Amino acid sequence: MNNFTEIVIEEYIPGYEITNLIIGNPNDYRFNEVILTSINDKIYFSQEVLGLKEKSQKLRKQYTASDFIAASMCQKIQQTSQQIFEHMGARDIARIDYRVTEKGELYFLEINSVPRVSSTSECAIICKKYNISFKDILFEYMDTIDKRISNREKI
Numbered sequence: 083m084n085n086f087t088e089i090v091i092e093e094y095i096p097g098y099e100i101t102n103l104i105i106g107n108p109n110d111y112r113f114n115e116v117i118l119t120s121i122n123d124k125i126y127f128s129q130e131v132l133g134l135k136e137k138s139q140k141l142r143k144q145y146t147a148s149d150f151i152a153a154s155m156c157q158k159i160q161q162t163s164q165q166i167f168e169h170m171g172a173r174d175i176a177r178i179d180y181r182v183t184e185k186g187e188l189y190f191l192e193i194n195s196v197p198r199v200s201s202t203s204e205c206a207i208i209c210k211k212y213n214i215s216f217k218d219i220l221f222e223y224m225d226t227i228d229k230r231i232s233n234r235e236k237i
Contacts, residue, residue, distance in 0.1 A: 091186065095189050096128045097181040100147060102163040103204040105175050105223050107230050114163065115208050116147040116156045125150055126184070144204065146211050155186060166193055176226050177204060192219040199223065 083089070097118040120143045121130055136142050148156050163178045170176075170193055178181035178215040182188040199205055201216040209216055 093137075094129065094131075095181045095183065096126070097183040097187075097189070098125060098147075098151060099127055099132060100151075100159060100180040100182050101144075101179045101204060102159055102180070103208065104163055104167050104172075104178070105219070108164075108168050110226060110229060111164065112226055113208050113219070115159045115204070115211065116159045117204050117207050118145050118147040118188050119143070119148050120145065122147065133168075139208055140202075144207055146207055151182065158188060162188060162190070166190065170195070173230060175199070176221060203212070 088161060099137070101117050101119065102114065103117060104111060104114050118125060119132065121127070121132065121136055121141060125145075147159075159180060159182075162180075163176075166172075166178055167176050168178070172193065172195050175195075175197060177194040179191040179192060183189075197203070198215065201209075201218070205216060205219050208214075209219055
């Protein structure tokens, strides 16, 4: 309170920490991958919070979510992510974060329209799942930008 005039208090939601990486644009989604995060081999968080320490010290692990949660939930997350992506006017790439409860309730947390793109980020999960190189995923990312810009100039 010494430094700020306002504070934000959020209710903690126990559940799976899920992120959805989208590469593409409406009518041309190249990747829409649901990814699950674990800390200390825990995939269901009852009170854990991912902070700077967990990210910077690489204490978290990420997996293809379909290995841990129902395919129907993954599809729901993908569809919801596309709706959020389009509603927010995102283009080319975005990472959308959720919490999924044991009962299957989906809570949207945030959208990051400039996610980190590296061979150790969520892109690595996509490369592994589809047996493609990081160079190939970068090509898809750049190609989706090029296609969007080329289509805009024709209008």
